[in-house]
Amino acid sequence: MSNPPKPLLDLTAVVMQFGALRAVDVAAMSIAIGERRAVIGPNGAGKTTLFNTITGVLRPTSGRIAFDGHDITRQLPHRRAKLGIARTFQITNLFPTLSVMDNMKLALRGLKPRKFSMFGDGALTAEERSIAEHALGMTRLGERQSAIVRDMSYGEQRQLELAMALSSTPRLLLFDEPAAGLSPAERTIVAEIVRSLPRDITVVLIEHDMDLALGLVDYVTCMYEGRVLVEASPAEIRSNATVQDVYLGKARHHA
């Protein structure tokens, strides 16, 4: 890292305070264009809250968030989506009364003027169909296009979370525990999907499963009590005593 590439995402002194709780307190964090980054840390470390400040769900109490050189600290979530920030949700956040394909349509059209077509035909265009079917194929949902989301299994809903993220072409893609609660076979699918993403998409992955996360990324941020505890390569993280203390140690105790 002698000549660091231009950062896509740059956080400076970002603090998110909930009453007395300082959920996020990140002095500096920088993610380069095209980088694959994992954010790990025990439950309650502030990982999801960090994502919420990056995507605009929460406005940080103080600090500055820059995306591609622009200050986005106070921008609304849909504006940040327009700049190319996309995410998946740790707690499944889909459109439960709609079909899989309607969920995909909404994911595809979020940044397209067609979303304002008030009396036009709602059918998929050929281009939309090919993107949607590709994403559904990758997430093994090709046969489930007309299923209503609330009737689907938890695993299928998690797969749809991913398919929706894949169908837009974001510059920064934030995955919040995409494999949480999935079977080993389903986790392999998730890993495959993350690996198959085009290299120009920058990826930040929150993941509890160390083995899964460390195999997918270039660099790892370990958070603890809102702060960045260690930032290092996957190999160094594996052997880092502090990380093992707060993270692996605890995980082992739980297991």
Add this chain to the structure above:
Amino acid sequence: MTDGERRHPAWVSWASSVGVLAVLATLPFVLKSYHLGIATQILIFAILAMSIDVLAGFSGRTPLCHGAIFGTATYFVIYSVNIWDLPLPAALLVGVAAATVLSAVFAILAVRVSGVYFLLLTLALGLVVWGVCLRWSQVTGGENGLRGDLRRGALADIKVFYAIAAATSLFAYIAMRRFVNSPFGLTLRGIRDSESRMASLGYNVTLHVFLAFVVSGFFAGLAGSIYAVFNNYVSPSAVALPQSVQGLLMAIVGGIGTLVGSYVGAALIIMLELFVSAFTERWQIVLGSVFVAIMLFAPEGIVGKINQLTRRHSQSKNTNP
């Protein structure tokens, strides 16, 4: 096949469209004037109920101000014929325009809240309109209201007016159905299901709800304008809270999020009111009981319940090998 909305095969919708048109076309020849007037009223109030359904059923925002929007159109139509001497078609346009502008103002104020806050805020906005109509008596005639003379010439014939109301109602239904099935309509159902997901996908939720509110207000105004011609009279009760509640009840009883349910709800409530009020002055108690029964046994409304049953039926057929 991938369209999750389409529940029936194409021939069913064709057959039912033809059937409905045939019934609508036959009514003037079989009903007495009085009953044709009731049918006309049902067709008009169904437009109001559908305009409410666009927000309550498809956007997840239940309004209690649509009576005020509806009645504002009624006031404007009668006023502009009486005082400005406008020809009726122009007066109808003024009524729709006034209602649309009013709904845009309401929308700006109410669009940022949802749930019970939306309900209460729109209720309060409706009350303001009612207060103005009641107090500004130089213009609105206060409690006495305004009497119009709108049913001149051919319009005096209820058959002619029925035909106009039916055509307007049909137009409103087709337009609103197209609206809710459009790409924009899908964004409203997305907002109903998850606003945070919509925002993260790049949708400006506030803007979409604002636009839906204005479209909904346009159709409520259309209903109110036609009603002005039907009723030839307007008083503060046209913009009062019970009007908003009744429109909402029609949509709910028929089936929220179904559009056609509004016709069933309007027919049920209007006929029930006429029938029961012949026997007792306390017809609202009966209406209340019917409403409670429907909420208990078919909370998705009559059409909603029918859709649910037919879907379950076709699913059990499909799962058979």
